[in-house]
Amino acid sequence: MPQWIWQKSNWPMFSWRDADLQPLLRQCHRAQGQLLGMAGAISHDAQTTDALDTLLSNVITSSAIEGERLDVGSVRSSLARRLGLVDEVMGRASRRSEGMAELMLDATRHPDAALDMERLLRWHRWLFAAHDESLLPLRIQVGALRGDEPMQVVSGRIDRPVVHFQAPPRDGLEVQLDAFLAWFKASEKNAALDPLLRAGIAHFWFVTLHPFDDGNGRITRALTDLALAQAQPQAIRFHAMSASILADRQGYYRVLEASQKDGLDITMWLQWFLRTLLDSLQQAQQRIERVLMKARFWQSHRKDDLSSEQAKVINRLLDGGEKGFEAGISASQYAAVAKVSKATATRHLADLVEKGCLMRLPGGGRSTRYVVQH
Structure with a gap:
C-alpha cells in the first residue's frame, strides 16, 4: 500500500520549487491584466452577458467533470434570475439548478464573506438541493461531514481493486478542517504568498481532505473560484477554470493521484494548476476578442x-x-x-x-x- 501524503509526519506543511513556478505565475498575471483590459473595452451589456456565460460554463463543466449532466437552460435561467437579468432563453428553473446557481454565485460574488464550516455545509446542501434524500445512497449525508466508512476512490475488478486515493480517516476530520479554514483565512492577507498559488494549494488541500460522502470535487472547485475571486474579483467574472479542467480531466486525476502519493513538495500539482488557469484566461481572451471583433464589424456596416x-x-x-x-x-x-x-x-x-x-x-x-x- 502506498503512503498517502496526509500520512507524512509534517502534513500539511507543503513546499514547492518557486523557480519552477515563477514563469507560469508571470504568464497568468499578465493574462489576467490583458483579460481585464479587453473586458473593459466591451459594452456593459456585453460584459454582463459574458459574465453570465462564464458562470454557466463553470457550473455545467464542474458537474461534467464528475460525469453529471445538468440542464443548460434551467441553470442559465437560475443564474440570470439571480443576476437580475431578463435572458432571451429564460425558462423554468429546477430545484437542482437553483441550488447550483446559489453555490456558484455565493463562491464568486461574495469573496469577502468568511469561509467557515457553516458556509461549507450550506454549499453541500445547495449541491444536493434537488435530490430526494430517500433516494440517495444510504452513505450520503447531505449538509454534513462524511460517515465513518473509509473514503476511497477505486477502479478495476471487485476482486482486484485499484485504489487511486484514500482520504484521511473520519476520526480527527473536524480538527483537520479547522486547520484548513484557519489557513484559508490567514493566507488571504499573506503578502509573501502569491494569491494564485494560494488558490492551487487550497484546491489540493481540500480535495485531499475529501470531507463529504459525495460532491467533494464540485465543492473544491467552488472553493477554488472563491480563492480566485479574492485574488482578482473582476477577472473571475470572465473565465471558467472548470471548463479548462474538464478539457484535461484525465490529466487532472492523474496529477492529483500522483501528488497525493508523493511527498509534501507539490510543485508538480501547482504547475498543472497554473497551466490550466492560464488556459482558462487565454480562452476568455479569445472569446472577448470575438465580441470586440463583432462590435467592430457591425460598426463598420451599420x-x-x-x-x-x-x-x-x-x-x-x-x-x-x-x-x-x-x-x-x-x-x-x-x-x-x-x-x-x-x-x-x-x-x-x-x-x-x-x-x-x-x-x-x-x-x-x-x-x-x-x-x-x-
Whole structure:
C-alpha cells in the first residue's frame, strides 16, 4: 500500500520549487491584466452577458467533470434570475439548478464573506438541493461531514481493486478542517504568498481532505473560484477554470493521484494548476476578442441595411465555433440557417459580398464558400 501524503509526519506543511513556478505565475498575471483590459473595452451589456456565460460554463463543466449532466437552460435561467437579468432563453428553473446557481454565485460574488464550516455545509446542501434524500445512497449525508466508512476512490475488478486515493480517516476530520479554514483565512492577507498559488494549494488541500460522502470535487472547485475571486474579483467574472479542467480531466486525476502519493513538495500539482488557469484566461481572451471583433464589424456596416436573415447568418459566423462553418458557409448552409430558399440564399450571399461583409473563397459551384471579411 502506498503512503498517502496526509500520512507524512509534517502534513500539511507543503513546499514547492518557486523557480519552477515563477514563469507560469508571470504568464497568468499578465493574462489576467490583458483579460481585464479587453473586458473593459466591451459594452456593459456585453460584459454582463459574458459574465453570465462564464458562470454557466463553470457550473455545467464542474458537474461534467464528475460525469453529471445538468440542464443548460434551467441553470442559465437560475443564474440570470439571480443576476437580475431578463435572458432571451429564460425558462423554468429546477430545484437542482437553483441550488447550483446559489453555490456558484455565493463562491464568486461574495469573496469577502468568511469561509467557515457553516458556509461549507450550506454549499453541500445547495449541491444536493434537488435530490430526494430517500433516494440517495444510504452513505450520503447531505449538509454534513462524511460517515465513518473509509473514503476511497477505486477502479478495476471487485476482486482486484485499484485504489487511486484514500482520504484521511473520519476520526480527527473536524480538527483537520479547522486547520484548513484557519489557513484559508490567514493566507488571504499573506503578502509573501502569491494569491494564485494560494488558490492551487487550497484546491489540493481540500480535495485531499475529501470531507463529504459525495460532491467533494464540485465543492473544491467552488472553493477554488472563491480563492480566485479574492485574488482578482473582476477577472473571475470572465473565465471558467472548470471548463479548462474538464478539457484535461484525465490529466487532472492523474496529477492529483500522483501528488497525493508523493511527498509534501507539490510543485508538480501547482504547475498543472497554473497551466490550466492560464488556459482558462487565454480562452476568455479569445472569446472577448470575438465580441470586440463583432462590435467592430457591425460598426463598420451599420449603414448597410442588411435583412434580418443576413444579420442572423453574419452573427452566427462572427460568434465563432459554429460546427460545419470552420471553412466558411455555403449557399445551402445559408439557406438552412436563414430558413430561406436556395435561390434567395444565393442572392443574399452575392449582396453581402458586394457590401464587403463576406468574401468569396476560391472554388465554384456547390463547393463555393463564404467567410466574414474583417
